[in-house]
């Protein structure tokens with residue numbers, strides 16, 4: 175059984191169809207890459223899966239349960255966590271507080287002290303344990319991006335939705351990010367991973383979906399995707415970075 179199944183998901187913004195009948199499936203412990211030219215609907219799809227945007231049509235099932243109309247809060251409890259393309263830390267909390275707060279909204283209800291303990295473990299894992307008491311405004315871009323992953327991880331999710339978490343990082347930081355993403359799969363978690371860096375996503379993904387103008391263009395293994403003429407044509411038209 176699939177962990178996540180999206181069927182004919184449609185999202186309209188006024189007259190614009192950002193998603194037009196998209197199908198996507200994710201199995202347990204799988205990293206699924208989600209790629210496509212700018213404006214093809216990747217972030218919108220992630221938002222409909224996370225529940226932060228209501229769909230205009232279609233169905234989203236998670237662990238065999240219809241979650242299409244469930245709030246983002248309830249989906250987080252069910253085991254779906256996301257990061258944002260532009261990091262959204264809570265400015266009123268320090269780094270530890272950001273992760274501990276997230277831990278309190280996850281799959282299981284944890285006490286404040288358990289949340290703090292879990293947050294320390296997450297900070298260690300993302301290499302920010304030395305910044306626990308720091309103001310989030312003092313973090314570098316790569317630390318902000320890792321904090322986003324840490325806040326998602328603190329929910330102890332079954333499915334993590336990552337939106338361009340390696341964007342703007344230097345090669346060493348991106349390599350550390352890729353290792354972190356691979357380790358999520360080693361935990362047994364599933365990942366949907368939006369990335370413009372085609373090299374990174376093809377190296378990490380078990381399977382990939384390509385969107386173009388709000389529709390499924392192609393899906394397959396990374397090797398199949400990079401070798402497909404339609405994908406190459408869409409990318410040349412859309413100007414994605416290789």
Ligand SMILES: Nc1ncnc2c1ncn2[C@@H]1O[C@H](COP(=O)(O)OP(=O)(O)OP(=O)(O)O)[C@@H](O)[C@H]1O
Nearest residue numbers: 187190191192210211212213214215216217218219
């Ligand atoms: N809140 C919104 N209101 C109106 N239009 C929107 C909104 N969010 C996205 N769109 C439009 O929907 C389409 C898909 O956008 P989306 O951000 O999902 O694409 P994307 O593939 O993630 O793009 P990028 O790679 O540039 O991040 C675009 O035409 C975008 O302008």
